[in-house]
Amino acid sequence: MFITAHTSAALWISTRITDPILAFILGIASHFLFDMIPHGDESLADHVQGKKEKFKYFIRVALIDMILATILVYFFVSHGPIVDPYVLYPAVLGTWLPDIAWITIEYLKLSKLYWYIYFHSKVHNFFNWQYSIVYGVPFQIIVTLAVLKISF
Numbered sequence: 844m845f846i847t848a849h850t851s852a853a854l855w856i857s858t859r860i861t862d863p864i865l866a867f868i869l870g871i872a873s874h875f876l877f878d879m880i881p882h883g884d885e886s887l888a889d890h891v892q893g894k895k896e897k898f899k900y901f902i903r904v905a906l907i908d909m910i911l912a913t914i915l916v917y918f919f920v921s922h923g924p925i926v927d928p929y930v931l932y933p934a935v936l937g938t939w940l941p942d943i944a945w946i947t948i949e950y951l952k953l954s955k956l957y958w959y960i961y962f963h964s965k966v967h968n969f970f971n972w973q974y975s976i977v978y979g980v981p982f983q984i985i986v987t988l989a990v991l992k993i994s995f
């Protein structure tokens with residue numbers, strides 16, 4: 844799922860608990876839980892030729908996604924319920940970390956950690972059901988808005 848959708852889970856977590864370490868752990872757990880849901884972005888870079896070009900494309904999308912997620916956090920901090928930043932930020936970090944780890948391992952070619960990339964892709968394909976990004980993006984926007992709705 845996009846980082847923005849994962850971030851909505853972090854916002855929700857920060858409204859429910861007060862322990863920063865637990866927030867971080869739940870952030871990570873929510874990431875994998877969200878990734879298990881078929882979310883239609885597996886074919887995101889299918890139109891791009893070449894492994895290196897595909898990866899560059901992913902990085903560009905991830906950067907835009909992280910900017911959107913940061914705006915979402917800012918909006919939540921300025922307009923949302925009062926939450927402890929020492930709980931919110933570890934939760935956000937927890938939801939981002941699994942994808943940051945994946946991109947870092949892939950980018951730096953840390954072959955000893957490739958088991959993690961395998962695990963991450965296994966989680967993604969848990970239900971073995973893929974569909975078009977045309978439905979994936981609206982689905983992820985709905986998930987993000989629904990989680991935000993229960994967070995406010």
Ligand SMILES: [Zn+2]
Nearest residue numbers: 844878941942
């Ligand atoms: Zn992920």
